[in-house]
Amino acid sequence: MSKILLIAEHADGQLNAGVAKAMDCAQQIGGDVDVAILAESGQSVAEQAAKLAGVTRVLVVDNAANAHPMAATLAPQIVALAQQGGYSHVISTNSTQGKDLMPRVAALLGVPQVTDIMAVHGPNSFDRPIYAGNAIITVEAPAEPLICGTVRLASFQPVASDNSAPVEAASVDAEIPSHTRFQGVEIHKSDRPDLQSAPRVVSGGRALGSSENFEIIYKLADKIGAAVGASRAAVDSGYVPNDMQVGQTGKIIAPELYICAGISGAIQHLAGIKDARTIVAINKDEEAPIFEVADYGLVGDLFEVVPELAEKL
Amino acid sequence: MKALVSVKRVVDYNVRIQVKGDGSGVVTDGVKHSMNPFDEIAMEEAVRLREKGIVSEIVAVTIGGAKSEETLRTALAFGADRAIHVKTEEAVEPLTAARTLKAVFEKESPELFLMGKQAIDDDANQTGQMTAALLGLPQATFASKVEIADGKATVTREIDAGLETLEVDLPAVITTDLRLNEPRYLKLPDIMKAKKKPVDATSLDELGVEPAAAIKVTKTAPPPERSKGEMVKDVDELVEKLKSKGLV
Ligand SMILES: Cc1cc2nc3c(=O)[nH]c(=O)nc-3n(C[C@H](O)[C@H](O)[C@H](O)COP(=O)(O)OP(=O)(O)OC[C@H]3O[C@@H](n4cnc5c(N)ncnc54)[C@H](O)[C@@H]3O)c2cc1C
Ligand SMILES: Cc1cc2nc3c(=O)[nH]c(=O)nc-3n(C[C@H](O)[C@H](O)[C@H](O)COP(=O)(O)OP(=O)(O)OC[C@H]3O[C@@H](n4cnc5c(N)ncnc54)[C@H](O)[C@@H]3O)c2cc1C
Numbered sequence: 001m002s003k004i005l006l007i008a009e010h011a012d013g014q015l016n017a018g019v020a021k022a023m024d025c026a027q028q029i030g031g032d033v034d035v036a037i038l039a040e041s042g043q044s045v046a047e048q049a050a051k052l053a054g055v056t057r058v059l060v061v062d063n064a065a066n067a068h069p070m071a072a073t074l075a076p077q078i079v080a081l082a083q084q085g086g087y088s089h090v091i092s093t094n095s096t097q098g099k100d101l102m103p104r105v106a107a108l109l110g111v112p113q114v115t116d117i118m119a120v121h122g123p124n125s126f127d128r129p130i131y132a133g134n135a136i137i138t139v140e141a142p143a144e145p146l147i148c149g150t151v152r153l154a155s156f157q158p159v160a161s162d163n164s165a166p167v168e169a170a171s172v173d174a175e176i177p178s179h180t181r182f183q184g185v186e187i188h189k190s191d192r193p194d195l196q197s198a199p200r201v202v203s204g205g206r207a208l209g210s211s212e213n214f215e216i217i218y219k220l221a222d223k224i225g226a227a228v229g230a231s232r233a234a235v236d237s238g239y240v241p242n243d244m245q246v247g248q249t250g251k252i253i254a255p256e257l258y259i260c261a262g263i264s265g266a267i268q269h270l271a272g273i274k275d276a277r278t279i280v281a282i283n284k285d286e287e288a289p290i291f292e293v294a295d296y297g298l299v300g301d302l303f304e305v306v307p308e309l310a311e312k313l
Numbered sequence: 314m315k316a317l318v319s320v321k322r323v324v325d326y327n328v329r330i331q332v333k334g335d336g337s338g339v340v341t342d343g344v345k346h347s348m349n350p351f352d353e354i355a356m357e358e359a360v361r362l363r364e365k366g367i368v369s370e371i372v373a374v375t376i377g378g379a380k381s382e383e384t385l386r387t388a389l390a391f392g393a394d395r396a397i398h399v400k401t402e403e404a405v406e407p408l409t410a411a412r413t414l415k416a417v418f419e420k421e422s423p424e425l426f427l428m429g430k431q432a433i434d435d436d437a438n439q440t441g442q443m444t445a446a447l448l449g450l451p452q453a454t455f456a457s458k459v460e461i462a463d464g465k466a467t468v469t470r471e472i473d474a475g476l477e478t479l480e481v482d483l484p485a486v487i488t489t490d491l492r493l494n495e496p497r498y499l500k501l502p503d504i505m506k507a508k509k510k511p512v513d514a515t516s517l518d519e520l521g522v523e524p525a526a527a528i529k530v531t532k533t534a535p536p537p538e539r540s541k542g543e544m545v546k547d548v549d550e551l552v553e554k555l556k557s558k559g560l561v
Contacts, residue, residue: 135534
């Protein structure tokens with residue numbers, strides 16, 4: 001039977017919302033699931049994780065070196081945990097943290113990694129996207145000695161919070177390198193819903209032309225309680241910060257409703273929204289490729305359409 | 314200091330990928346290939362660091378078949394001084410690529426190893442982290458700014474929540490994100506000059522690399538198709554549709 005170690009992401013004492021979705025993936029793999037919290041002081045995060053349905057145990061590894069999650073310091077501790085516990089799987093979310101961390105863990109364990117698991121067929125058989133999601137491959141990872149993977153959050157549902165799994169302190173025997181030092185983080189705080197979990201998202205592209213003009217996107221979003229996203233062109237042009245980029249090399253999202261204005265629909269952008277339930281596109285060019293994937297398309301000038309839509313919704 | 318840059322030949326980012334009818338893979342024969350865009354960014358960064366007088370020599374490396382030499386020539390046109398071609402006709406997975414790059418690193422002893430954060434074909438986003446792990450070196454992934462001084466690199470990284478800054482001792486592996494720089498257009502004289510620059514061929518065997526256990530691809534399928542949508546004539550019609558579907 002499988003024995004899964006799920007590495008939980010957290011910040012400021014809050015468990016990342018993606019962990020509940022990664023639990024869904026873990027439960028589909030089947031078997032015992034231990035959630036590991038590596039933190040400076042992880043008790044309160046551990047209590048949040050213990051509530052997630054399907055969790056067998058929560059393991060807390062407290063260490064001052066874990067105050068800021070860095071792959072170089074976390075990886076050797078996770079390797080030690082994985083080996084001490086005899087796990088069959090080590091998984092994490094496919095967030096920037098998981099993407100940074102898990103290949104380092106896999107390489108230290110000497111095993112390949114399955115990136116971006118989007119479906120589970122069995123303990124070692126998974127689907128994952130390649131070529132910006134334009135092809136889906138079914139893969140079989142070598143089961144021995146163990147399997148490492150990251151979970152595509154847009155493909156899984158959060159599990160319920162009705163559990164009360166035991167929380168245990170774990171000690172690991174690992175040498176933590178000092179060659180990598182945290183200097184600072186600039187968090188783009190926003191009162192709007194989180195882009196990766198919001199049921200509604202409104203995005204703007206290059207056509208917005210400036211960060212001031214982007215206001216009309218924010219207004220529409222606020223009217224319907226949506227998160228705000230953007231194309232790479234809008235980020236590169238400095239209209240919005242990098243963490244708002246949706247796409248192959250940005251965030252992959254799966255909202256119920258995705259409204260985009262002034263975005264042409266490049267392959268790389270579409271890769272981030274393929275799993276959206278309903279896509280609404282507003283573009284002045286009726287030939288724009290975004291209309292090929294849109295459920296509802298409206299040809300028009302976004303500077304007229306977007307404010308009108310905000311008013312009428 | 315010496316910089317090593319790995320560059321991979323991939324299907325061009327503008328190509329619309331077709332899955333083969335028998336599910337055995339995607340059509341790559343006869344389609345345009347080019348250097349992985351993130352590796353172009355890595356090459357550009359190396360060249361800029363040389364222009365600033367920080368880097369003195371740039372070595373490009375690729376792992377791949379005969380056609381990958383084109384990619385090395387592109388790297389040489391960017392400004393690499395010489396190139397290493399690790400020849401193999403087999404698909405190389407990230408862990409094997411990392412073992413190979415480790416072997417090349419150990420022969421070359423660079424202070425800086427730059428590469429793309431992900432190759433846009435397989436989208437694995439693993440090779441840099443794995444290479445750093447195997448070498449026991451620091452890694453700074455998804456870099457949007459790199460500053461080098463006093464044997465250290467200060468790297469700003471694009472993360473989900475915003476921007477993070479790390480300081481790493483050199484040598485280190487740094488993987489590039491989109492906003493690190495905008496790669497230059499290659500000029501004809503540079504492309505001509507590149508043809509004369511040296512390319513050393515080697516192999517996994519010669520480097521003593523043992524390929525890692527592979528992840529087996531059992532099927533390749535197109536993604537589920539979205540059903541064709543409809544065009545609406547104005548905002549009123551759109552609002553009505555969204556309301557009738559309970560979306561707002
Ligand atoms: C390696 C790589 C990775 C990439 N990763 C991503 C990624 O993750 N995410 C991403 O988004 N892109 C990504 N890209 C970039 C992608 O290829 C496109 O360049 C980008 O998505 C274009 O952004 P856009 O649609 O806003 O701009 P454009 O393509 O310039 O489109 C602007 C659109 O606005 C319309 N328009 C103009 N004025 C108006 C108006 N007044 N009213 C209504 N419509 C108007 C135009 O008709 C046009 O369709 C990547 C590219 C590469 C090479
Ligand atoms: C349709 C399809 C079928 C496949 N089938 C198989 C199969 O049957 N067997 C198998 O073993 N693999 C198979 N692969 C895997 C594939 O060849 C490798 O996994 C992939 O090339 C390496 O991952 P990546 O390039 O996405 O790595 P990433 O980690 O995304 O690459 C990041 C960076 O690493 C560097 N890098 C990576 N590879 C190289 C390289 N070759 N040369 C120089 N630098 C490099 C580059 O700088 C790159 O920017 C298949 C892939 C696809 C798309």
